[in-house]
Amino acid sequence: MQKYWHDYFVRNGKALGIGLLIAVLFWVVVLVIMPQVFMVDFSLRANVPPPEWGTDSHFYTMEHYQYMLYGSANASGTYNVVDLSVFGRTILAAIFVTLIDLALCYPVAYYLAHVAKGGWARLMVLSLIIPFWVNELLRAFSFKIMFGSSGVINNFLVWIGILDQPYDFIHEGVALYAGLSYAYILLMIFPIYNAIESLDKNQIEAAKDMGAGTIKTHLRVVIPHAKPGISSGATMVFMLSLGALAAPQILGGPSSLWFTQIIYQAFNNAGNWARGSAYAIVLLITSIIFVLLVMKFFKVKFGDIAK
């Protein structure tokens, strides 16, 4: 260990060595660990206004976690059905968004990596990236306009006669799923594209040569090779849609609440930072556990998703 530090300073010099060390420590401690520690701490204390922080009335308690499970003590019913069902629905919806993105991105990534040639492939990648220069909120609003009852999509569907009257895409959640899928589609495409691109074309030809059809070739050769990319993309899309706020706020129908919106309300409307923290911690831990379980199931190594 001593030798390691010695070598480190010999290699980088004192000034740069200390500078790098401070930068990394600042990043890890101040920007990553401390906010989480504060969140955990907040979530475990009574909800009191800031002047009373640190006083006796700011005692440790599990009440916010209990609240999420059972609701307020004097409410009827055993469980906090409202929050829990929103929580469950949000997870299911995030899974759904992830699956939509996977279904869309795998073929596109494969096409980009192995079928499209030179300039055409670059043009396609560029046309995927350019929309992301537009602000996320603007994109959400444009989806709201597109999917609105007098929006382009409804007008078109009515005009060609598929629909008799405009369909309420927003109320039915279609706009939200579309918006979220679109918001994170690049995070799915690029890891898969990178993974598939590194696949030797001869592998695909070898499979074909040995009699494998398209589906078999993908199942046995392309997908196993792309698995790290798929899991990396799926993890990012799942985590980010679970934590999305803008898209659900703008595109979600009046009846569909995203769990992040409940957290947002706790912080900003109800002034209950403690409950908001507790909910956020539950969301974070659940999503991590969920991702780890899925990785275990598909035999993905942790190092793979960092590729």
Add this chain to the structure above:
Amino acid sequence: MSADVQLDDVWIRFGNYVAAKEANIHINEGEFFSFLGPSGCGKTTLLRAVSGFLEPSEGRVLIGGKDMKGIGPNKRPTALIFQNLALFPLMTVWENIAFSLEVQGVDKATRRKKADELLNMVALGDQGDKMPDELSGGQKQRVAIARALAAEPDVLLLDEPLSALDLKLRQHMRTELRQIQQRVGITFIYITHDQGEALTMSDNVAVMSQAVIEQIGDGDAVYNHPETAFVASFVGENNLFAGTVTKVEGDYAYVDTPVGVLKAVNGKRNGKAQLSGGDESYLFVRPESLVIANGESYDNSVKANIQNQEFEGNFWQVFCEVKGSKKLIKMSLINSGGGLNQATGDDVLLGFNADSGIALPKGKLAAE
């Protein structure tokens, strides 16, 4: 089962670029056939047309007498061994070998049994559960062969599979490939730019240059009786003397070259002598056909001066400069243990008989 392969006036074009021109080849069933040529000559393109990854622009590919038009690589009775082998790195060795059976829906126990049989055949009996990356280069080679044979193809196609191996292993694998071919008895079509591989393994060789098939024949034919200047310069080493034919006499041609008039066999193509008086000609003599004429008389003799000698163990390579010109001649003398009697700087008389030389029409040569 084995099948014959026929290329019937096959042309392959990519846009304006012609990758294969008017290829007419018949490969007998059970034959070890090689395409030999420098890289970029179109040999891999022809192989891809046989395997089905490419449709000829014109002409037909027939396997076992059946026209392969519109039949994809997964439906053809061929198996291809890729230059980089293309083993599946995420499958074990035995799964790799049994992949074609898996595709056919064969059950796992049978697959494993078949894979083990094939592993035994290539002397890798106990390596089935390893991953391909745990094997050495030569072992991977054998796995690739076993995997290709598992599909029980009628024709095995090999795209320079030995090029990644080191020299010793490559020579060993040549023998092994030949033995495997004789054991399984199916047609092998082998692509190589290495004439040693082509000559040692093949029943017949097609020498190609720039999309054109220059000559088809067995090793003796392409080495001793080249039909074009390209074949003479590409297969083996040759000394070249350019000149004009002064006269043709019987089977021989006299060529007026800068080192004097030389007499050599009038090279044939399709059984017909190609040269007549006044033609531009390239005359070729192999380094091993030249001798130092110690008073004996030869049909041709050239005065030269020894510039340099290289000792290669079994041979001395002697480089001589012809008197009065800058022409350098290479001569290979067998090392019989007695030592070389000439020293660098000596004047010698080089001799060769007309039957050892061949005169061919002037044409394109293999790049040095």
